[in-house]
Amino acid sequence: PSKPGYAFCVNLLDFCLALSYQAADSAQALAAALHTHHRSRGFVMRGKHGQPIQEGYRRTLQHALQWYGVLQHSLLLETDLSVRAAAAAASAGTPAAAPPDLGNSPPTAAPDDAPLHPPRQVDPYLVDRCPACFGGFEFGRRLDRGGDVHIAGDGNFMHRRMRSAGLCPPIAMEHRLFIPDTFVDAVGHDLDTLSARGPRSYVSEVPDAVLKNCGNSYTAADGSKAKTPGDVFDDTGLMAFVCRHDIPIYLCNIATPGEQQKFFIAGLIWILLHMPDLATIVTFYDINCVSWKMLMAYGILPDWMLHRLGFATSILHSYGHQWECQLVFNPRLLLGVGLTDGEGTERFWSRLRGMISILRQVSRDRRIVLLELHTDFVARVIRGDLGRWLVRRGKAVETRQWHAQAEVTSSHFSEAYLREQWSAQKSAQLSVRHTAPQLREQLDAVVELQEQIENLEKSISATASTFRRRTRAATRAAAQDTGDGTAARRGADAGGSQIALLRDTLRALQAQADELYGALNVGEDFPSIAIYGREFVKLLVMTHDAKELARAKVIARLSELDRLDQAVGGSGTPLGTTQHQKVCRTMRKRTPALVNAIQRYNDLCDRLVQALPQGLDFPLPEKLPVVLTDLKDNTALLENVWLGGVPESNAAWLTDGRVRRAIRALHTLDRCREESLRLELETKQIFGWFKRKTAALHVALQDPGSALLVF
Template sequence: MALICRHDIPIFLANVDTPGKQQKYAIALLEHLFTFLPPNATVAALYDIGCVVNRSLELYNILPVDIHQRLIFAISAMHAYSHQWACQIVYNPRLHEGLGLTDGEGVERLWSRLRKLIPITRSSAQSRRIWLIDRQAKVISLDLRDDLGHWIAQRLRHGVESREASSLEELVRTSIRAHAPAHLKKELDIVLSLQADLDTVNKAIETTRTVLENEALYSSLNITDSFPDFGNVSLEFVRLLLMACDLKINIRKRAVGSFFEWDQLDQAVGGQHNPLGTKIHQQTRKAIAKRTPALKTVIRKFNRYCKSLKELKQPEWTITLPLPLPTDLDALRDDASLLADVWIDPSQAQAPRWLEDVDIRKGICALLLGDCCLEEQRCHELTRRLAVF
């Protein structure tokens, strides 16, 4: 456990030798810190469970009174939102006077700097591990101390100035409405309404310009020459159909690559291949987890295309619509429609039912599976008769 200053520089570290986030380590670090401070110094401690530690210190005489009176507790900014609303009002650093923009997450940034020691010290002895962490923490402390001027300049430029400008802008906007005379408030509301209408008009103009540019681009592509059968089909329908076709190819490529990674893990677990080892196994799992959100996003986008195409299609258009894909990757792996391309050619006659009806395709697969089962039974019966003969 580490105690750092608000500039993320580590000061003291405590060796956690018991399970759980016990309060004794935080109290020991703070008590040791006060031995180096003047008797009138006040300390603000930002801790994930600072509310619990503060309550414990109020109930029990753990620290001397002179130290407890000069100690202010708050919760680190990221962890404060997981506490109850009443706790956030008292301990949230953004609602606590005197803490400024301190977020209290410097310890997390320190762990990020120390994480490279995990594979190195995994097989080390305890004394060696503690010595190495101590040396690395000292190097981090010296580097951050030497770079403190740059840290303060960056904090002022990107943290304070930008937020201050936005807050001042909001304050000016609010104060105009709050302190304006009664006869001006109505006029101010009219001005703000006109400004909103002007923004709406500008957005409409921009949208119209985009549509015209898309139509010009569509005309330059000579879609009607490349696809003469689309002569009576609307522009929006053709555009969505071509975009769905390209997106389906992208989805299939991503999904098949992800399924190969799954097979690599499954085969190693099943004994068909050599064990992957912890490092390769973790890398494969991380790669799967990293690509899964993007794959689900494009699948949802493709499903929206399918829904829009279904709404735009006219009965006289003999074009087979693409079917939506399941967002569950386990179901997608067994979905036969994943390997089917999006049809961008109109049918000469009515499309066959197996192409448009999912139940028909499932029935065909079930019928084929039943035939295979019957064949398997005949093979077993023939084998039994030959054995008896």
């Protein structure tokens, strides 16, 4: 501002900024409070003609806070530049660290697409952002040992801006947080061009059909699905990238109706460009399996970049993925990732949730400025708490590791034996079952018939309740008017005939399903389990289909609960009373169908136990709890009913529940050991960064040109 009309005390501006960071109060609310405070003490603001001013300090305080925040941001940048220059001078002449041995890890650069420049150092911005992650000098840790850095990404469509808010003149401020829109658009253009050419061949541990089902389970996988009305909002959301300590690294502005893959992929490329050429990154995303498939199928990244990336799904989104997908992408089953959960973005959205309403009606440049200032504050607060975070994490890991070790010890199985069983389980469950096409069509037809039967049962129940209610009302009305209930009885007869027709249709569908089950040829379709008899195989297939239906209903219920609790993690605003009651009513209507599906599956499990021939052994499926809270953390829900034969070798993972429990405990034990090693490394990197920072500050303070730093 060239001609400010008001002067505000710097202490007042500091207090207002601190309050806005902590409570997300808008400048308008602060100005109104200041205006009311002055009026109550007799200081009434008046205009040129003596009339009282109603708005008070609204615009002037907004402008003062905006430019004061920009000034503070600029001073911090100048300070960082001075300290970095001093650090460079202090470390002049120090030989560079030799690149570490990558062992048997994939090559980081292919001969035909190797970078033409020498290996870069990590961007100082990233080092100052999180010294625990980026403060080291050695990069190139193998991905099966956890990689160098863990980065989580996620989109949020609540942080949007209305078109009616308009634009404002450009604000002179250096932005380090936001990835340029031109870069994101360029990545999107390349992605569209490569996608139009068709996918290339690649090797995948997870079958394509499984990855397709995972993509169908999440709306984020469908970039064409609109999450925000584009005619009302122009900036529709944000994509955030955070480290494993929840420190925000970069933000990406979303201007499309849906969450397209270009935003996540552009963020990964942007981070790689600011890291050394040997650095490896393990990424976390709720649909990371779909992102990995896209990168492999269309060759968006060169091999020297792609080989430096590991992929894992966020832990709290695991229930929406198929079990075969989780065997490869679940962070609790991946080597090296420790206890990183990939949900740091959700906690970041929680810290930023107060900004949602404020940013709806601000201009575009002002929105970017407010987000950068608030995010920088969040990053500084978390960085200042890294020491306590490491201590808390270390204590929690010790407790968890002790319990896991006790579980493994009490099982009386050696770790080598359990690892062998886990390797056999993973290999068997990832192998594609070559089911005959005719049998696959029959099984799909049975599942479709079961869904039709359930829908028809719900229709019959709802129709019967409606007719009973209307018949009682009509009977009472007719008795009061004429004393004759003939018309009501005719209506009841008509309703009864319709219900009878629906029940006939239900019986026909059930008979058709029984025919399909009876048409299964045990000897040809299931040769590996033909020795168990036709009745047992029929029950096994019915149990398989019943579990698929029950699992789909449970996942749908968990999604509804996520909608009810969408404000808990800060990813959205709380539902209104009307919407909350509507969702609850819908859930209550679907509860009987959910319980019936689980009970039907449990009944079939009991029948399987009785139908198993004597003298034969088979891995029978486990029953599911009816309580939803128990289902959410139940691993048996995600496992398919075993339709293959029992392996000739010792498959204790398939037949012995003690082995399965011990394998789960071993996974926890391995993750705790990996977490302990990473915590030790991060502690060393923080101490090293602190010593270098202290030495650089000492040198900078002796420099006469660092007047701003001394001030």
